[in-house]
Amino acid sequence: MGFDFKLFGKKPTSVVGYIEWLYFIYCITTGIYMLDPWERTVFNTCLILLLSMSFYTAYAFLPQHIFAMLSHFGLMDT
Amino acid sequence: ENGFKRPAKLQQMDSPLKQFQEDFEPTPLYMAIITYINYGVITLFGFLRDFLRKHGFEKNHASAEAGDMDGFVSLYASFENFYTRNIYNRLHDVFNRPICSAPGPVIKIMEREFSQSGWSYKFTGKVLDGIVNLGSYNYLGFAENSGVCAEASIKAIQQYGNGVCSSRCEVGNLDIHAELEEKMARYLDVDACVTFGMGFATNSMNIPCLVGKGCLILSDELNHASLVLGCRLSGANVTIFKHNDMKDLELKLRNAIVNGQPRGYRPWRKILIIVEGVYSMEGSIINLPEVLKLKKKYKAYVFLDEAHSIGALGATGRGVTEYFGIHPKEVDVMMGTFTKSFGAAGGYIAGTKSLVEHLRAKSHSACYATSMAPPVCRQILSSLEVISATEEGKRRIQKLASNCKMFRQGLKKLGFIVYGNDDSPVVPALIYSPCKVGAFSREMLSRGFGVVVVGFPATPIVEARVRFCISAALTEKNLQDALDAISSIGDILQIKYKK
Numbered sequence: 001m002g003f004d005f006k007l008f009g010k011k012p013t014s015v016v017g018y019i020e021w022l023y024f025i026y027c028i029t030t031g032i033y034m035l036d037p038w039e040r041t042v043f044n045t046c047l048i049l050l051l052s053m054s055f056y057t058a059y060a061f062l063p064q065h066i067f068a069m070l071s072h073f074g075l076m077d078t
Numbered sequence: 079e080n081g082f083k084r085p086a087k088l089q090q091m092d093s094p095l096k097q098f099q100e101d102f103e104p105t106p107l108y109m110a111i112i113t114y115i116n117y118g119v120i121t122l123f124g125f126l127r128d129f130l131r132k133h134g135f136e137k138n139h140a141s142a143e144a145g146d147m148d149g150f151v152s153l154y155a156s157f158e159n160f161y162t163r164n165i166y167n168r169l170h171d172v173f174n175r176p177i178c179s180a181p182g183p184v185i186k187i188m189e190r191e192f193s194q195s196g197w198s199y200k201f202t203g204k205v206l207d208g209i210v211n212l213g214s215y216n217y218l219g220f221a222e223n224s225g226v227c228a229e230a231s232i233k234a235i236q237q238y239g240n241g242v243c244s245s246r247c248e249v250g251n252l253d254i255h256a257e258l259e260e261k262m263a264r265y266l267d268v269d270a271c272v273t274f275g276m277g278f279a280t281n282s283m284n285i286p287c288l289v290g291k292g293c294l295i296l297s298d299e300l301n302h303a304s305l306v307l308g309c310r311l312s313g314a315n316v317t318i319f320k321h322n323d324m325k326d327l328e329l330k331l332r333n334a335i336v337n338g339q340p341r342g343y344r345p346w347r348k349i350l351i352i353v354e355g356v357y358s359m360e361g362s363i364i365n366l367p368e369v370l371k372l373k374k375k376y377k378a379y380v381f382l383d384e385a386h387s388i389g390a391l392g393a394t395g396r397g398v399t400e401y402f403g404i405h406p407k408e409v410d411v412m413m414g415t416f417t418k419s420f421g422a423a424g425g426y427i428a429g430t431k432s433l434v435e436h437l438r439a440k441s442h443s444a445c446y447a448t449s450m451a452p453p454v455c456r457q458i459l460s461s462l463e464v465i466s467a468t469e470e471g472k473r474r475i476q477k478l479a480s481n482c483k484m485f486r487q488g489l490k491k492l493g494f495i496v497y498g499n500d501d502s503p504v505v506p507a508l509i510y511s512p513c514k515v516g517a518f519s520r521e522m523l524s525r526g527f528g529v530v531v532v533g534f535p536a537t538p539i540v541e542a543r544v545r546f547c548i549s550a551a552l553t554e555k556n557l558q559d560a561l562d563a564i565s566s567i568g569d570i571l572q573i574k575y576k577k
Contacts, residue, residue, distance in 0.1 A: 005517075007524045008570045025572065031116030033513040034168040036195055039123050 005033065102360070103495050105540055106575055109510040113540050116511050117165075124164030127195075139197040161534070169512070170196035172519040172531060178205060180223040181214040183551040185528060209523070210556050212546045213530035217390040217503050218474045219551030220421030220461045227421065227460040234456035242449050246438075250449040258455050262426055265466055266396065267406050270434035273426045274443045275450045277385065277415035278304040280425030283443035285352075285381070286312040287436065288411065293348040294334050296327065296378070298364075300357050305383060309352070315340070321360070324368040327351070331376045349378035355387030355398035359537060359545070361498025361506050363391070366402050370409070381411040389419025390503045395465050395475045401501070419465075422457040424450050478503060478550040481557060485548055488561040493574035497543075505546040507564075514571050515542045521570070525563045 005024060012021050027033040032040045070076040130136040140163060166173075171192050179186040189204040220227060234254070244250030255273065263271040274280045285308030289295060293314040297305060299321040309316045317334065320326040331349070338345050351373065353364045366382075373380050384397045392400030397414070399406045406412060411429050416422040427437060438444050465471040482503050489496050495508040509515045515531045522529050533542040548557075568574045 007521055010566050011569050021570070028511065028513045028517060028571070029112055029115070031119040031511075031513055034116075034120055034165075034516065035123055039126075043119070043123075 102362075102497050103508075105508075105510065109575065110540050113511045113542075116513055117539070120165055120168070120512070124160060127164060128160070165512070165534075167196040169516040169533075170199070172516050175528065181211060181216055181221045182223075183211055183216075183219070183549060183553070183556060185209050185211045185214075187523070187528060206523070206526075209526055209528045210552070210560060211528050211549070212552075212560060213528055214549065215386070215418040215547055216421070216549040216551060217386075217419045217478055217547070218395070218421075218461075218465065218471075219549055220419070220457075220464075222421070222551075226464065227457050230460040231453040231457045234452045238452035240451060240453065242451060244448065245444075245446055246449045247445045252449070252452065252455075254452055254455045254459070255449060258450075258459055259426075261459060261462055263428060265462060266412065266428050268412065268428045269431045271426050271428040272434050272437050272441075272444065273416075273424055273450060274441075275424050275447055275454075276443075277417050277423070277425035279443045279447060280413060280415070280427060281305050281383065282307040282311060283447075284413075284427055284437055284441050285309060286442075287440045288312075288379075288381070289314040289348055289350050292339065292344075292346065293350065294346045295350050295352060296330055296334070297352040298322070298354065298357075300360060301352060301354060302358075302383065302385070305352055305354075314350075321357075322362055322365055324365055324372065327369070328372055331372060331378065335376060349376070350381055351378050352381045352383070355382060355384040356391065356502050356504060357498075358386050358504050359506065359532065359543075361496075361502045361504040361545075363387070363398060363401070363499040363502055366398055366404060366409075370404065379410045381413065382409045384412060384414040385425075386418055386502075386504060388414040389465060389475075390478060391501065393475070395419070395471070416454075416458050420458050420461045422454045422461070424454060424458070474550040478548065481548045481550065481552060481554075484554070485546065485557050485561070488557070489564070490576075492561065492565050492568060493577040494564075494568065495575050503548045505548060506543045507546070508541060508543045508575070509573050510540060510542055512542055514573055515544065517571055518544060518567060518573070521567045522563060525567075527560055527563055 005027070008021065008024070012018055024033075027040070030043070032043050035043070067076070127136070131138040131140075171190060176188045176190075177185050178188055187206045187209050189202045189206055190199040191202050192199045214221060222228065238252065238254070242250045242252065246255070259271045259273055262273065263269065274283075281302070281304035285295075285305070289312050291313045293312075295309050295312070295314050295316045296319055297309055297316055299318055317330050319330050334346060334349060337343065351369060353366075353369060355366075356363055364382075369380060372378070382398070387401070388397045389395045391398050394400065396406075397412075399409060399412075406428075409429075411427060411433065413425065413427045415425040417424070427434070465475070479501070482501065482505070486496060486500060486505050489505065489507055497506045497508065498504065509518060509531070512533055515533055519529060519531045529544050529546065531542070531544045537543060
């Protein structure tokens, strides 16, 4: 067949099956269910890159920004 | 005739027989957003793939002109447009499934194996047997290859052969055509009836005979492509009113009569209101008593397309007029097709004798098209006989009504959003997202049920749906199994939006 997801007989109860089902719902919600496997890899890679860069930026710069904002509004001693 | 009671003329107008109740629940906001995200991602990747194909990184499988056509302007703007290449092809295994048996309650589907991105397929040689058919327009179950109707058709082939080899105006007017038209006119209780070989051509070729330049057509938003084509070919002005909205229709009628034709403000030569009995994408039934009230008040004509409702609605299957208890002579032009409830092909137009004589003389379909083939006529005649004069017909009509009720109530109880009127034989359940629609159809096929899913061009972009067509040939067990399968798939795909 042109699609490569396995068909679910019923909602899975085992842990591994549940995680597979969660990935299936993620693919259906973002729309990558309809794409080819290599396109799915491209999309997931871009998404993971984007998210990891956002998290790193937040980790590195958010505390400074929060201190700067609070001292600007006079809620904290500089 | 099977307990058929003719209602009194005109009296029912002030109090319609049934309380008119239809529900079209609006799209939940999160589903609309998810659907737009789906289309956005697929379109983005579509652009990427088109780029790769154009610059040669990937082989282009689309059709193209042969090599020796240099200097020729290309015959088509693009053989396959963006939507077909990038969105439709990916769900290719869900549409156009080839069947190799009669389209009865249980069918055989040929299995196909698709290449990457759905560009091409080949048959694996395996035939999936015993698939329950929830998609064919087989309302009364006449799509069978054995039985009274099939035997009668075989006798007709032995008497007349298969082809007519002429049009109605020349040597193609057989006695079987005259018999069919007379019996159909008596069944519908009108003066006369004329039949054509193709249902689509009945609409598109005959509306131009009734209206022309200087006339106004008021057509419903969701009318079928054949009606739209007929309106366009006629050259009349077309105004569209909101689906089944009688206030909008009245407003547009009043505006039309007060303002007249666009330049010059001359009065319209004729006003024709075109509506359908049952709308196949929504499952809704036209509010016919109100339309006829407006027709009488503003002196317009009504064209009623009963393609899906003839044979399926009403206590004896005489269509939407019987459903509301209205005398059929109130409707000026009654059109219908033999494809859905009679298990044949073709269409008819019925009305007063002067209307029918006019169409016989002036219609392109009557003059130039080859007339209906004799076995098809005989199929219609025998199914008509069964519906109107035997116990079997009564049983089928009642079975259809009870199947509709059971299936629709079952779906609603499971928590699906279902559009349309409770009595219509078409049951659309909304799924909204294209990915879910594809997954739904594949899961249903793996459990042995064949369903029809419809997406973007036929429905609004956010409202992809699965359309079940109930048949009198389906047993209670078939429907109950289908509901169980739909329920389990609904849990997996999370499409029970009402819960």
